[in-house]
Amino acid sequence: MAEAENREAFRIQRFYCEKMDAPIYARLCGAIAAGLTRDSRTGARVLDWPGEPTRDALPLRLVGGLHALVRAGAEAGLAAVFRGEIVDEGAIVAALNAALIAHDDTLWPWLDGPPQTNEPGRSGALMLGLLEVARRHGPRLEVLEIGSSAGLNLLIDRYRFDLGGTVVGPADAAVTIRPDWTGEAPAPVPLDIVSVRGCDIRPLDATDPGVEARLAAYVWAETPARGERLGTAIAMQRARGVDLVRADAADWIEARLAEPQAAGVTRVLMHSVVWQYLPGATADRIRAAMTAAGARATPERPLGWVMMEPDRAFAHQLVRVRSWPGHDGWTLLATAHAHGTWIRHGIADEDQRRFALPESATVDAG
Structure with a gap:
């Protein structure tokens, strides 16, 4: 039950991204909802999130960590997703799960606290x-x-x-x-x-x-x-x-x-x-x-x-x-x-x- 609710939180975030003219992030959130696996500790933690995922802004915690990897030049495959060059959901899922496995220890702490979006x-x-x-x-x-x-x-x-x-x-x-x-x-x-x-x-x-x-x-x-x-x-x-x-x-x-x-x-x-x-x-x-x-x-x-x-x-x-x-x-x-x-x-x-x-x-x- 928790996994279904947690995947749905990413679909809700995708809806918000679409409303806010953010197609890259909408595609990314949709891909996470559809294809996130338990092959990494971070992925499993997201799918088993014990709290209320939308209230906890779980999607923004994970996406913030992924963007940090890209900004640091640590994840070339995911960078193409963030540049909008990869739009196929299957390809985004593959890049996502590969990044989670390769950078599991780095991404894990990004789930510890709420996002800081003081804009x-x-x-x-x-x-x-x-x-x-x-x-x-x-x-x-x-x-x-x-x-x-x-x-x-x-x-x-x-x-x-x-x-x-x-x-x-x-x-x-x-x-x-x-x-x-x-x-x-x-x-x-x-x-x-x-x-x-x-x-x-x-x-x-x-x-x-x-x-x-x-x-x-x-x-x-x-x-x-x-x-x-x-x-x-x-x-x-x-x-x-x-x-x-x-x-x-x-x-x-x-x-x-x-x-x-x-x-x-x-x-x-x-x-x-x-x-x-x-x-x-x-x-x-x-x-x-x-x-x-x-x-x-x-x-x-x-x-x-x-x-x-x-x-x-x-x-x-x-x-x-x-x-x-x-x-x-x-x-x-x-x-x-x-x-x-x-x-x-x-x-x-x-x-x-x-x-x-x-x-x-x-x-x-x-």
């Missing part, structure tokens, strides 16, 4: 939410991010954004995030991010060369521009670090919400593609803490919550915002590509109802 492009969707909070409550924001991973979205105040023609951020920024835009541009409003802090249960130091290589392995081979942007963002961290600490998300948020809040500054929780990884008790504590803090919020000291989290049924991300006082119900601002490649802004009333889900996430699209 700078997601900051575009998060910025859309921050602009909405600023429109409601004023320009000055104190930003708190959970699940910060390597802290790439903690650079949100240093990136420049072009959101459908609305430009935000420093003119001399090393990184400009310009997603393909559908719908009206957000209304330009004054924005002053006074601080950005983040936490992660297992934070990564992106400035470490080994960590940088690992992060690069999780960038899909079909999107080299993402890889270039990742390198530039990491260089920005080397020039000036980010405020990122190791902490349980609920412990950290409860502590941050208990701190004194300056008048005229909105405190904002933000996160992207992290909610699914939180234990249920942790998520419940964060909801409770935000609800309690929201009840205490005043026009002088408002509270906001911005998230970009995936929706399994529609295979893309939902960008939602709520804030206190006065806007405590969730508003769906947009749908987005998992890597922030595109944003569809403006949701009709019927779609607001269709997407009216609790603040949960069901799958990591990568």
Whole structure:
């Protein structure tokens, strides 16, 4: 039973890859689902995975390890698959299983932890939410991010954004995030991010060369521009670090919400593609803490919550915002590509109802 469920997780990932215009990775995930064998320890571990494979992002763990081999020049046969030169499923299966046997010890540890897909492009969707909070409550924001991973979205105040023609951020920024835009541009409003802090249960130091290589392995081979942007963002961290600490998300948020809040500054929780990884008790504590803090919020000291989290049924991300006082119900601002490649802004009333889900996430699209 476990093997069937684990193979199905790769078919689900193939569906997401197809939706995100990633045919190479779609073919690879389909081949893994169809032809992965037990001839390697790693292959057997994948097929016998004891957890919930989609929730655990099992496909992305394995594919990240395979891409790392290719990037290191260690696997010529598999490299042709990642370049899109091999498209026949049988040939992909043969190259895959051969690589697993040849590099079993190297690939095994890639299954030990969840993928680190803290993608700078997601900051575009998060910025859309921050602009909405600023429109409601004023320009000055104190930003708190959970699940910060390597802290790439903690650079949100240093990136420049072009959101459908609305430009935000420093003119001399090393990184400009310009997603393909559908719908009206957000209304330009004054924005002053006074601080950005983040936490992660297992934070990564992106400035470490080994960590940088690992992060690069999780960038899909079909999107080299993402890889270039990742390198530039990491260089920005080397020039000036980010405020990122190791902490349980609920412990950290409860502590941050208990701190004194300056008048005229909105405190904002933000996160992207992290909610699914939180234990249920942790998520419940964060909801409770935000609800309690929201009840205490005043026009002088408002509270906001911005998230970009995936929706399994529609295979893309939902960008939602709520804030206190006065806007405590969730508003769906947009749908987005998992890597922030595109944003569809403006949701009709019927779609607001269709997407009216609790603040949960069901799958990591990568």
